[in-house]
Amino acid sequence: MSDFDDINARGLVLVGCGRMGGAMLRGWLAQGLQPGAVTVIDPKIAPEWLDMGLRVNAPLPHDPAVLVLAVKPQMMADALGELPVLKDTLVVSVAAGTMISTFEGVFSGAAIVRVMPNTPAAIGKGISAIIGNAVATAAHLDLAEALMAAVGRVVRLDSEDQMDAVTGLSGSGPAYVFHMIEAMAKAGEAQGLAPALALELARMTVAGAGALAIDTDEDPAVLRENVTSPGGTTAAGLKVLMDADTGLPPLIARTVAAATERGRELGKGAK
Numbered sequence: 001m002s003d004f005d006d007i008n009a010r011g012l013v014l015v016g017c018g019r020m021g022g023a024m025l026r027g028w029l030a031q032g033l034q035p036g037a038v039t040v041i042d043p044k045i046a047p048e049w050l051d052m053g054l055r056v057n058a059p060l061p062h063d064p065a066v067l068v069l070a071v072k073p074q075m076m077a078d079a080l081g082e083l084p085v086l087k088d089t090l091v092v093s094v095a096a097g098t099m100i101s102t103f104e105g106v107f108s109g110a111a112i113v114r115v116m117p118n119t120p121a122a123i124g125k126g127i128s129a130i131i132g133n134a135v136a137t138a139a140h141l142d143l144a145e146a147l148m149a150a151v152g153r154v155v156r157l158d159s160e161d162q163m164d165a166v167t168g169l170s171g172s173g174p175a176y177v178f179h180m181i182e183a184m185a186k187a188g189e190a191q192g193l194a195p196a197l198a199l200e201l202a203r204m205t206v207a208g209a210g211a212l213a214i215d216t217d218e219d220p221a222v223l224r225e226n227v228t229s230p231g232g233t234t235a236a237g238l239k240v241l242m243d244a245d246t247g248l249p250p251l252i253a254r255t256v257a258a259a260t261e262r263g264r265e266l267g268k269g270a271k
C-alpha cells in the first residue's frame, strides 16, 4: 500500500496490542507495513509479538505518522497519561465509547479519527467505520481510511453519534455470528449429529453463507428465498426463526440495542 510509505518512514505507534490491536497489526504487516516501523506499547504484550522485528515497549519515534490507540476504554486515561505530546501525528482510536472530545483534551490541536473496526481485520475481512474531528483534513481521513482499508472495507460516518450503533452492530457483531455457529452446532447435536460433525457443518454453513452474501449483489432476502422451497424444510425452520415475537428479529434488535447502550455508557465514563 503506497500510504505505508510515509508510515514506514515516520513510524506507527500502537498502544495496546491485544485482540483488536493485534488483529489490525497482523493485517497491516501482511499488507506491507515494515515491522521495524512499528513501536508497540503494551505492558502485557503476548510473547508471539516479540520476535517479529517490532519495536516493543521502546522509546517512541519523535514524529510518528500515526498513533493508534487500542486499549480498553476503561484503561484509556492511564494509557493517554503515559504518552508524550506529539506534533503532526494522526491520532486514531478504536476504543468503544470513548469520545473524540476526550482525545482533544489530551492532544490539543491534533487531527483525530475515531474508528470502529472488527476482528476479521486480522485476515483482511474487517469492516471499519471512521469519523474525524474538525481538525482532520481530507488527507488525514484518507490516511485513516487507507490504514483500515488494508484490513478490510471502510465506511465513513456523518456524525460521531452513529458510532455507538456501529459498535453494537459490526464492532461486536462477529461475536454474535460466532455464537450463531455455536448455537447451530448444539442444535445439530440435539438432532443426533456427533459434536465434531455438527460444528464443521455449522462453521462452513455460516462461512459459506457469509461469502455468498458479499459475493453477489443479491439482497440477503433473495438469497434466503433461494434456499426456501415452498412447503420444504427451510420454510419450517424459518417459521420459528422469523417469528416476529419470539424469533431472531426481536432477539437481534435487543442484542444490538444492549451493545449500543453499553457504548453510550462507556462514552460517559462507566467502568
Ligand SMILES: NC(=O)C1=CN([C@@H]2O[C@H](COP(=O)(O)OP(=O)(O)OC[C@H]3O[C@@H](n4cnc5c(N)ncnc54)[C@H](O)[C@@H]3O)[C@@H](O)[C@H]2O)C=CC1
Pocket (backbone or CB within 6 Å): 015, 016, 017, 018, 019, 020, 021, 022, 041, 042, 043, 044, 045, 070, 071, 072, 073, 075, 078, 079, 080, 082, 094, 095, 096, 097, 116, 117, 118, 119, 171, 172
Ligand atoms: N475486540 C474487539 O472485537 C474490538 C475491540 N475494540 C476496541 O479495541 C480496544 C481494545 O480491545 P481488545 O483488543 O478487545 O482488548 P484486549 O484486552 O485484548 O487488549 C488491550 C491491550 O491493551 C493493553 N494495555 C492495557 N493498558 C495499557 C496501557 N496503559 N498502555 C498500553 N497498553 C495497555 C493490554 O495489555 C492489552 O494487551 C477497546 O477499546 C475496544 O473497545 C473495537 C472493536 C472491536
Ligand SMILES: O=C(O)[C@@H]1CCC=N1
Pocket (backbone or CB within 6 Å): 096, 167, 171, 172
Ligand atoms: O466488547 C467490546 O466492548 C469491544 C467493542 C466492540 C467489540 N468489542
